[in-house]
Amino acid sequence: MSQDPAIKDVKHLYKIGFSTNSVEQRIANAENEPTYLMALVKVQASYKVVNMNSQKFEDLIHQLLKPVQFQVSVFDEKGVEHQPQDWFVVPLPVVDIIIQKIMDGSILGYTYNPQLECLEKRIVKEQTTLNKYTYVDEADGKRYLRRYDALRLFVGYHKDRESALVQVKDITYNNGVVEYHLGLILEVINNMFLLTSTISGAINFN
Numbered sequence: 437m438s439q440d441p442a443i444k445d446v447k448h449l450y451k452i453g454f455s456t457n458s459v460e461q462r463i464a465n466a467e468n469e470p471t472y473l474m475a476l477v478k479v480q481a482s483y484k485v486v487n488m489n490s491q492k493f494e495d496l497i498h499q500l501l502k503p504v505q506f507q508v509s510v511f512d513e514k515g516v517e518h519q520p521q522d523w524f525v526v527p528l529p530v531v532d533i534i535i536q537k538i539m540d541g542s543i544l545g546y547t548y549n550p551q552l553e554c555l556e557k558r559i560v561k562e563q564t565t566l567n568k569y570t571y572v573d574e575a576d577g578k579r580y581l582r583r584y585d586a587l588r589l590f591v592g593y594h595k596d597r598e599s600a601l602v603q604v605k606d607i608t609y610n611n612g613v614v615e616y617h618l619g620l621i622l623e624v625i626n627n628m629f630l631l632t633s634t635i636s637g638a639i640n641f642n
Contacts (some may be wrong), residue, residue, distance in 0.1 A: 438475035442508055446525060448553075449506060450480065452497055453522045454490045470518035474510050480528055483535055496538050501526055504550050527553055569614045581607045581614060586622055599625045 438444055451472065455462040459482050466472035485493050498505075506523035526548070533555060537543040546555045572579050584607070590599045603619035 438473045440473070440475070440508075440510070443473055443475075446506065448525050448527045449523060450526065450528065450531065451477065451520075451523050452494070452501070452531065454485065454494050468513065470510050470512050471520050471522070473508070473520060473523070474512065481532070488539075493538060496543060497531075497534055498522070498524075500534060500543065500546075500548050503548065530554065570609070581609050583607060584616075587616060587618070 443449070459479050463472065463477050463479065466477045467475055501524045504525045505521070506525055507519070508523070509517050509519050511517055530548070530553060534543065534548075537546060537555070545558050547558050548554075549556045568582075570579050570581055584604045586601050586603050588599055588601050590597050600621050601623035602621055604616055605619040606617040608615045608617070
């Protein structure tokens with residue numbers, strides 16, 4: 437209910453936090469407290485936290501809504517400047533959904549989209565073998581083989597293992613298998629075993 441021009445016209449502005457006292461007791465002196473923007477406030481919703489750490493509960497909400505944390509300075513009765521931290525610009529129904537997803541344990545799979553004002557499923561791109569050796573062209577949506585001029589082949593897993601840099605003459609893909617047709621040996625380290633100019637290497641995608 438602030439009359440500060442920098443605050444009063446902001447839509448969906450809410451203070452989100454927990455209190456060990458009742459909400460009514462906590463906001464009784466709101467107009468004199470910088471944390472409440474030195475103005476009267478109205479309780480829009482309250483939730484009882486059961487079988488969960490209240491501080492962690494609050495931290496999860498704040499972390500998710502950090503992109504829409506409201507930044508403002510207010511001054512107390514002595515003229516001292518304060519910057520309250522727990523105010524966020526987010527629709528109340530979204531806050532309800534966030535709390536429900538914290539309670540059912542699914543919140544870690546979501547992020548908040550400030551532009552659309554909604555939760556979005558978090559997309560995790562996994563690096564698969566197929567993605568390592570092929571790519572999708574954004575222009576036509578088709579998958580193509582990644583082209584290499586040479587491959588370095590290693591023997592064993594120890595630190596000083598032998599290796600050779602071998603020319604790639606051609607790459608083919610058929611039924612989930614990428615096959616490298618190798619040519620000349622361009623470099624040998626630690627006298628690795630000899631390779632012929634006609635060997636091939638295949639990688640299978642399951």
